[in-house]
Amino acid sequence: MESIIKRIEEEIAGFAPKGGSEETGIVRATGDGIAEIDGLDRAIMNEMVLFDPTFDRTLEAALKDADPIYGLVLNLEEDGVRAVILGDSAKVYEGMLVRRVGRLLSIPVGDSLVGRVVNPLGEPVDGKGPTGADKTRPIESEAYGVMDRSPVNTPLHTGIKAIDAMVPIGRGQRELIIGDRGTGKTTIAIDTIINQKSEPEATRPICIYVAIGQKESKTAKLVAELADKGAMEYTIVVTAPASSPAAFQFLAPFAGAAIGEHFMEQGKDAVVIYDDLSKQAVAYRQLSLLLRRPPGREAYPGDIFYLHSRLLERAAKLSKEKGGGSLTALPIIETQEGDISTYIPTNVISITDGQIFVLANLFNQGLRPAIDVGNSVSRVGSAAQTKAMKKVSGKIKLELAQFRELEAFMQFASDLDEGTKKQIDSGRRMTEMLKQPNGKPLPFEMEAAVIFAAVNGYFDTFSPEKTSEAEARLQEYLSREANDVLASIRTTREITETIEKDLRAKLDQFVERTGE
Amino acid sequence: MEKFYAQALERLAAKEGADEKGLVTQLMAQLKASGRMKLLPGILRELKTIEARREKLMPAVEVASEKEGKEAMAQAKAAGIEVHEVTVNHALIKGWRARSGSTLIDRSAKRGLIDLYRKVTS
Numbered sequence: 001m002e003s004i005i006k007r008i009e010e011e012i013a014g015f016a017p018k019g020g021s022e023e024t025g026i027v028r029a030t031g032d033g034i035a036e037i038d039g040l041d042r043a044i045m046n047e048m049v050l051f052d053p054t055f056d057r058t059l060e061a062a063l064k065d066a067d068p069i070y071g072l073v074l075n076l077e078e079d080g081v082r083a084v085i086l087g088d089s090a091k092v093y094e095g096m097l098v099r100r101v102g103r104l105l106s107i108p109v110g111d112s113l114v115g116r117v118v119n120p121l122g123e124p125v126d127g128k129g130p131t132g133a134d135k136t137r138p139i140e141s142e143a144y145g146v147m148d149r150s151p152v153n154t155p156l157h158t159g160i161k162a163i164d165a166m167v168p169i170g171r172g173q174r175e176l177i178i179g180d181r182g183t184g185k186t187t188i189a190i191d192t193i194i195n196q197k198s199e200p201e202a203t204r205p206i207c208i209y210v211a212i213g214q215k216e217s218k219t220a221k222l223v224a225e226l227a228d229k230g231a232m233e234y235t236i237v238v239t240a241p242a243s244s245p246a247a248f249q250f251l252a253p254f255a256g257a258a259i260g261e262h263f264m265e266q267g268k269d270a271v272v273i274y275d276d277l278s279k280q281a282v283a284y285r286q287l288s289l290l291l292r293r294p295p296g297r298e299a300y301p302g303d304i305f306y307l308h309s310r311l312l313e314r315a316a317k318l319s320k321e322k323g324g325g326s327l328t329a330l331p332i333i334e335t336q337e338g339d340i341s342t343y344i345p346t347n348v349i350s351i352t353d354g355q356i357f358v359l360a361n362l363f364n365q366g367l368r369p370a371i372d373v374g375n376s377v378s379r380v381g382s383a384a385q386t387k388a389m390k391k392v393s394g395k396i397k398l399e400l401a402q403f404r405e406l407e408a409f410m411q412f413a414s415d416l417d418e419g420t421k422k423q424i425d426s427g428r429r430m431t432e433m434l435k436q437p438n439g440k441p442l443p444f445e446m447e448a449a450v451i452f453a454a455v456n457g458y459f460d461t462f463s464p465e466k467t468s469e470a471e472a473r474l475q476e477y478l479s480r481e482a483n484d485v486l487a488s489i490r491t492t493r494e495i496t497e498t499i500e501k502d503l504r505a506k507l508d509q510f511v512e513r514t515g516e
Numbered sequence: 517m518e519k520f521y522a523q524a525l526e527r528l529a530a531k532e533g534a535d536e537k538g539l540v541t542q543l544m545a546q547l548k549a550s551g552r553m554k555l556l557p558g559i560l561r562e563l564k565t566i567e568a569r570r571e572k573l574m575p576a577v578e579v580a581s582e583k584e585g586k587e588a589m590a591q592a593k594a595a596g597i598e599v600h601e602v603t604v605n606h607a608l609i610k611g612w613r614a615r616s617g618s619t620l621i622d623r624s625a626k627r628g629l630i631d632l633y634r635k636v637t638s
Contacts, residue, residue, distance in 0.1 A: 019627065021595060024620040026572055038569050039618040058607045059626050063633055078523065079569070097620075 027051070027096040028080060033089045033245045034290045035071060037098050038080045046140055047073045048101040049083055055097035065091075070121070071098070072105050072247065075291050082291050084247040086121060104140065107255050108133035109262040114206060117223055117237040120248050120255040125239060126223075137262060139254040143313035150319040152353075155384045156205065156271065156328050159195025159441020160188060160369055162434045165393035165451055166400075167356055167376045170384030171205065171269050172317025172326035176348055178333045178340060179358030184369050185332050187438050188356065189273040190222060192330065194229045195441035196271070205269035205328070207235040210256035213249050213279030216241045225439065249283035257314045260327045264316070267323035272315075276332035277308060281344045298343045308344075309351050354378035368435060373400050386444065387494035392451040396430060399455075403427020429459050432467035442475070445489040449478055449503060452495065458507045473514055474507075482506040518558030525559070526566050575599050575616035580608040580624060588612035595621050 025039030040049065051069040054062035069091055075082035085092055107122035110133035117126035120139075124131050152170035169175045177185045193207040209226075211219045219239050226232045236259055240252035253274045260270040274280070281304055288301035296302045308331075315329035331352065333345050338360060340349065349355055356376045363370035382390070406424050416424070433454040436442070442450070450471060453459060462470040478486060485502045489495060495503065521543070528539055547553050577599045579588045585602045592599065592614040599614070608624035615621075 019621065019623045021619050021621045023618045024615070025618060028569070039573060041618045054626075054630050059609060059629060062626070062630055066630055066633055066637075068634075079566070099620075 023100045025049075025080065025098040027092060027094055027098060029094060030085070030089065030092045032290050033085050033247060034287075035083050035085055035089075035092055035098070036080060037083060040073075040081050040098065040100060043073050043076065043081050043100055044104075045073060045076060046104050046138075048103060048105050049073060050099045050101055051085070051087075051092050052097045052099055053091060056095070070101075072251075074287070075293070084287060084291075085245070086247055086251075089245065104138040105251070106136040106138045107258055108135065109137045109259050110134045113236045113259060114234060115232050115236070117219075117239060118255075119244070120238060120240050120251040122255065122259075135262070137258045139251060139258045140310075141258065141261065141314070143310065144316045144318065144322070148319055148322050149316050150324070152317050152326075152380045152384050154269075154317075154326070155381070155386055155389075155444075156192075156269075157195060157199070157444045157447075158188065158192040159198070159443070159447070160191055160436055161442065161447050161451060162369055162371045162373070162436070163188070163356060164389060164444065164447055165434075166373055166397050167354065167371070167378040168381035168385040168389065169328065169330075169354075169378060170317070170381045171271075171328050172315060173354070173378070173380050173384075174312045174315045174329040174331065174352040175378060175381070176331050176333060176352040176355040177358070178335060178345060178349070178355050179370070180335055180338055180360045183358040183360050183363045184438075185334070185358055186222070186275055188358070188369055189275060189330055189332065190225065191439065191441040192271065193226060193235055193273070194231050194439060195443075196234060197229065197231055198441075198443040203269065204234055205271045205326075206260075206263045207231070208256045208260050208270060208272040209235060209237045210252050210272065210274050211237065211239045211241070212252050212274065212276060213240065213242045213283065214275065216243065229439070246283040246286040249280055250287055253277065253280055253311050257311060257327070257329075261314060264318060264325035264327040265323060267318075267325045269326045269328070271328045271330065274311075274329065274331040276334050277311075277348060278334045278344055281307070300343060304344070305347050305351075308348055312348075312351050353380045366435075367431065368437070371434075373397065374404065386448075388448045388489050388492075389444070389451075391495050392448050392455060395455050396451065399427060399430055403430065425464050426457075426460075428464035429462075429467045430454055432464060433459065433471055435468055443486075443490070445486040446475060446478065448489055448495065449482070449486060450474060452503060453507050453510075456504075456507075458511055461511055470514070474510055477510050477514075478506065481509070517552075518555050518562050521555065521559045522562030522566055525563065573615075573617045575614070577602045577612060577614040578605040578608060578624075579612040580604070580606060580610045584610075584612060588614070591623070592621065597621065 023040060023042055025037040027035050028038045029036045049071045051071055054066055069087040071083035071085050073081050073083045112132040116124055116131050119125050152172045154171040156169045156171045157164055177188055179185050196204050196207060223237055226235055238252055238256045240248040256272045260272040263270040284307055285300050293301045312329050315327045317326040318324055331348060333348050335345055354377045357372040358370045359372045406420060410424055453474060459467050459470055485506060488499050525539060528534055529536055575597050577588055577592045579585050579602045582604055588602055597614040597616040608626050610625035611623045613622040613624050
């Protein structure tokens with residue numbers, strides 16, 4: 001024992017001090033997750049800083065709690081900086097030493113993140129140990145420029161008939177999902193993730209679901225559902241729950257975008273769902289007010305538009321020279337009482353390439369997904385729609401619009417002429433056909449076949465109320481009896497004359513066997 | 517507003533050959549003329565804050581033991597931090613550390629051990 005003590009004493013005596021100069025500051029005041037720091041004269045915006053709890057403690061006390069707490073510089077002021085604390089803010093105290101880290105806020109990214117649940121700093125929260133991500137990437141980065149992009153030309157199938165037929169989404173597009181709470185916005189996003197399972201593995205996009213300000217129980221349920229359906233094999237969940245600091249909720253979408261960009265730059269396709277940006281805006285408002293930035297409309301800071309535009313602009317379809325990868329963004333916005341004219345919804349509507357409106361009254365009528373066809377639009381998606389889908393869906397929107405106009409007369413049905421009655425029935429059948437249960441997205445070829453049957457009157461032998469039932473039977477029939485036709489649609493991605501002839505033959509057979 | 521007045525005063529006072537008495541007289545005259553005399557207590561408070569901050573960031577050197585003082589001062593001077601006295605901080609175990617404004621030079625055994633601990637445990 002004595003020799004050990006002696007040797008340690010010798011080691012200490014022989015200690016040659018090293019260490020260069022570093023830039024530091026001292027916490028002047030702290031509260032509400034924000035620290036005001038004196039010093040740090042050369043700190044830059046969005047730089048990481050490290051709150052060092054060991055500086056003014058003895059070695060023994062320091063080793064008991066040596067974990068550094070990170071912060072993010074968000075305000076550069078004449079007499080210091082203000083930073084948000086990315087960790088347990090209760091551990092930050094006045095007089096604490098703060099060091100510059102010398103790099104922008106970055107997160108670990110890598111293929112090994114697939115299947116994992118992480119927080120906005122890329123730390124695993126699913127209890128499965130380290131993620132093994134081997135690269136780091138700044139969470140804020142500039143979006144690709146015009147010359148690096150190519151037009152959106154590949155479809156992203158959601159598996160939801162109403163969307164794929166009428167509001168098609170392309171890979172690299174930004175399509176907003178907007179509606180009141182509890183109207184099925186998240187369901188659309190989750191079905192989209194689940195549906196990617198039906199895509200060939202080589203072209204299957206990596207899905208990133210960013211949960212912002214959600215209940216942890218909801219996120220846990222969602223992860224379980226994705227795992228249950230085998231969708232976690234190609235999905236990453238970034239979570240900043242309601243209980244996390246506002247800084248985490250503000251950063252989560254940027255972390256999701258950074259992860260998505262990692263895959264995009266490898267020439268792969270990625271889809272990132274921001275659920276939801278209204279909560280991120282609220283978190284950013286909270287931070288901005290605490291940072292004493294001047295409030296603007298609805299107390300949001302002046303750069304709230306820039307917050308969302310710089311995030312969504314990172315969605316892109318890259319040119320061939322850049323690898324041809326894509327990042328599709330599906331932001332979600334929650335409205336109050338269906339009011340889309342408030343500040344954040346109007347901002348995000350103007351930024352995105354289209355929107356899917358979900359309406360509470362349609363949802364309550366049992367029309368699910370409760371998509372308001374009239375107000376939903378996709379500005380670039382039709383260029384990416386497959387020929388097959390284009391061919392079958394051409395008439396749907398028009399027919400539904402006519403049906404909505406005539407719908408008001410439905411209560412006087414007995415006084416209507418035959419033509420109008422027929423049109424109303426056809427609209428009702430179409431509406432019934434577009435209904436789809438949760439968690440059951442359809443592969444693209446099945447969607448095309450079912451819509452083909454609907455627009456070509458193959459459900460006309462069934463009463464409108466029984467269309468859903470007939471459709472279910474048709475799906476079963478087609479997957480049993482018309483696998484070759486479905487496979488041809490899947491491979492050719494169009495309904496050629498031969499395929500149409502075969503499909504019609506199968507549909508005639510179906511009507512013959514099951515028609516009323 | 518008080519902060520701006522205090523910062524302006526601090527800058528003017530830091531200039532070589534500044535007449536502090538004259539600055540105060542001019543400030544009072546300016547405040548009176550613009551009807552802002554009630555800002556005066558606030559300006560005083562801000563000045564005290566600035567002074568406290570400056571003191572906090574003043575050059576200082578800590579050493580683990582008194583016998584290391586001279587060498588530490590010399591090394592700190594070579595690194596750009598000049599002080600005339602050092603404080604003893606046994607928690608450093610060995611070596612020294614110096615601060616001036618935003619700059620910190622930490623050549624203590626405590627820092628070395630903590631860095632080693634973090635490397636081993638991360």
